Amino acid sequence: MNGTITTDHVAPDPSGPADAGESKLVVDSVTVEYKTRKGTVHAVSDVSLDVPRGSTLALVGESGCGKSSLGRAMLQLPRPTAGSVRVDETDLTTLSGSALKQARKMIQMVFQDPISSLNPRRTVRDIVAEGLEIQGVEGGRAEIRRRVDAALESVGLDPEHAGGRRPSEFSGGQCQRIALARALVLEPEVLVCDEPVSALDVSVQAQILNLLEDMKERYRLTMVFISHDLSVVHNIADQVAVMYLGTVCEVADTEALYRAPAHPYTMLLISSAPTLGGTLADTLGEAAISATSSELPSPLNPPSGCRFRTRCPRATELCATERPQLVDIAPGHKVACHHPLEEN
Numbered sequence: 001m002n003g004t005i006t007t008d009h010v011a012p013d014p015s016g017p018a019d020a021g022e023s024k025l026v027v028d029s030v031t032v033e034y035k036t037r038k039g040t041v042h043a044v045s046d047v048s049l050d051v052p053r054g055s056t057l058a059l060v061g062e063s064g065c066g067k068s069s070l071g072r073a074m075l076q077l078p079r080p081t082a083g084s085v086r087v088d089e090t091d092l093t094t095l096s097g098s099a100l101k102q103a104r105k106m107i108q109m110v111f112q113d114p115i116s117s118l119n120p121r122r123t124v125r126d127i128v129a130e131g132l133e134i135q136g137v138e139g140g141r142a143e144i145r146r147r148v149d150a151a152l153e154s155v156g157l158d159p160e161h162a163g164g165r166r167p168s169e170f171s172g173g174q175c176q177r178i179a180l181a182r183a184l185v186l187e188p189e190v191l192v193c194d195e196p197v198s199a200l201d202v203s204v205q206a207q208i209l210n211l212l213e214d215m216k217e218r219y220r221l222t223m224v225f226i227s228h229d230l231s232v233v234h235n236i237a238d239q240v241a242v243m244y245l246g247t248v249c250e251v252a253d254t255e256a257l258y259r260a261p262a263h264p265y266t267m268l269l270i271s272s273a274p275t276l277g278g279t280l281a282d283t284l285g286e287a288a289i290s291a292t293s294s295e296l297p298s299p300l301n302p303p304s305g306c307r308f309r310t311r312c313p314r315a316t317e318l319c320a321t322e323r324p325q326l327v328d329i330a331p332g333h334k335v336a337c338h339h340p341l342e343e344n
């Protein structure tokens, strides 16, 4: 297997260079709630994000903080409880039926567990073709076959060898390549990757991350990369949004976030992120902090004010009464904290 890219099926973005800087994906005041027998789960609460065309935004935070719920809400899977999601000028939250089906081509998702995300009874070609069949393609079956084979080649799979086989005959890394081909065959402009490497062996993770990078550059994809691991997103994200219990507590360009985190929770995450050369906290020296409690409050009943206050060593009364807003502290750097850390 190799990562050679041979496809020509995805049209280049006609609207200009990848670094044009205008918004491609805008998430505006999105809330996701689940009604359960125990009460309402506040999975995502009033989150706004802006992802420039051709860039990668990483969404990071502990398990259960709402990353997947937010990622799925971007695709209307399901539609968020409140708020809007726009790709260019198209507000996906106002669409339904065939209009939503058509618009879904623009935004695709790759899931964490590649093996269970693929239908075990279908062949690889059928799996990759499914989206095209739902959408309908001019040129019929021959064109679908051509595009499916090109997509498989683009992710480093030989269509003749792989096309007729079933997912169980492939490794986790190869299944993630199939899942990526299934997303790319629709020529999306935005790709949401939900923990795309965390179920894979460490040795395979780098290959899939490199492949994602190749695909992103080649097709000028705008990417949302969901991960619980700050050390994974370090090299691939342009911007990082840190989530805690359904809210975004800090968003910054990657370099600024790692060099000078302003939210105590971001500092806590960085302090505990394993990297190749020790911990990122080493580079931050004594500024690293520890949480006052390791217990994550329940999203059924999140704390008043700042949701991190029950674990925050800097919390005051103000934090219990007033929810901190996400405000600019430097160009491209926003934090939601009443007592942010000073730049060190």
Ligand SMILES: Nc1ncnc2c1ncn2[C@@H]1O[C@H](COP(=O)(O)OP(=O)(O)OP(=O)(O)O)[C@@H](O)[C@H]1O
Pocket (backbone or CB within 6 Å): 034, 035, 036, 041, 042, 043, 061, 062, 063, 064, 065, 066, 067, 068, 069, 070, 228, 299
């Ligand atoms: N369909 C659902 N019904 C009820 N609660 C849900 C549902 N999906 C997610 N949740 C809850 O919503 C909260 C956010 O979950 P979500 O999966 O979005 O977080 P996450 O940060 O992606 O976590 P993980 O990395 O573990 O998937 C969690 O408390 C979770 O248990």
